[in-house]
Amino acid sequence: MTETRPITVALVDDYDVVVIGVANILGQYPDRVVIAEIDTNQPLSDDVDVVLYDSFAQPESDRDEIKVLVDNPRARRVVVYTWNFHPDLIEDAKKQGVHGYLSKSLPASELVAALEAVHAGEVVVTEPPPRARPASGSDWPGRSKGLSDRESEVLALITQGKSNLEIASLCYLSINTVKSYVRSVYRKIGVESRTQAVLWGVENGFKPDHRRIDHWRGGP
Template sequence: MDPVSAGTRPITVALVDDYDVVVMGVANILDHYRDRVVIAELDTNEPLEDPVDVVLYDSFAQPESDHDEIAALVGNPRARRVVVYTWNFHPDLIRHAQQKGAHGYLSKALSAAQLVDALEAVHAGERVFSEPPGRARPASGLNWPGRSEGLTDRESEILALITQGKSNAEIARLTYLSPNTIKSYIRTVYRKIGVDSRTQAVVWGVRRGFLPDHHRIEHWKGGP
């Protein structure tokens, strides 16, 4: 049942990621459902400030084997529920998220309507874990650094990790991809952005927003 017709308020959501463009993209797709979900806070490398019903933690270009951020959010009294939003469904990542207390593990292949349904279910007390998707395209409206230059979400994530100074071995470990797969992604990225070396790729990335931001946008479009 629609929460408005049921006489309940929309749930409040904080979006957490290292990159402004990522949280802004998620906020925009959810803005069509403001009668059910209201974005109360957008945080990039800033601690959660306001009490919210659900924190949606986007894993873009964050060390996916480092679960300190999930544990910190789960332990934050301002976050009533914590949900991981990702395209990486390696079984170890799902298990670690569960062990850290995440209330949901949602695929970026979900449509906006499906995402809202899942957030409402989590808010109602359910634990919602998406089925591992195929390599489906992310939900319409999502954004990431490099998308306008033709980079896919995963290619952009690899380039972001390169820009952060990660080695191929570290990137493979963090993303649960094989070293050969990482090398293949890097060759494709270099070709797409027109560079021949790691140094050139880092410079390209720095100039185009591939380093984490430190910012907060509060009260998205007049929300609470």
């Protein structure tokens, strides 16, 4: 019987807590998945089987970041990991050469199986999920403060200086939905203004830790 080695996966998201959460999910299957990169202070020189792009507080698949990963020869396959299944985003991702478009609601076993299928040469697009809980083991800034993953993402974008209109565009949400999230965030963290929210975000880990996409630019 031929032995198969675990697939190697690099994780791309600017927030350490998000990346570590995804690593924890995949870490339940160490015989099938090895995290090849988690810290941009340790440059990656080898090829990886799959680059998993987590969309938390990141541009979605209709922007340049995905093409940067697809064009890099060190990334054999590129997968988007997201809540957002807008048809235009899925189509844009396919056009850019993405090999997988996976829901953050997938249980660990299904996520690993999808990554293995991508590594084997399939293009995997999971079904658009109903609003569901994140996979067990995932994490995000503000979770301990009672913020949902989507509320946390909105606050992260506010902390990055984005307006409500920019957040709506980035997340493919209606402006009223964004405003609803903003009101909920303000209530939960006890602030009354955007300036206060930004200050709270800076003090509580909502500024990006890295620009992980940067060292994928320009080839190997």
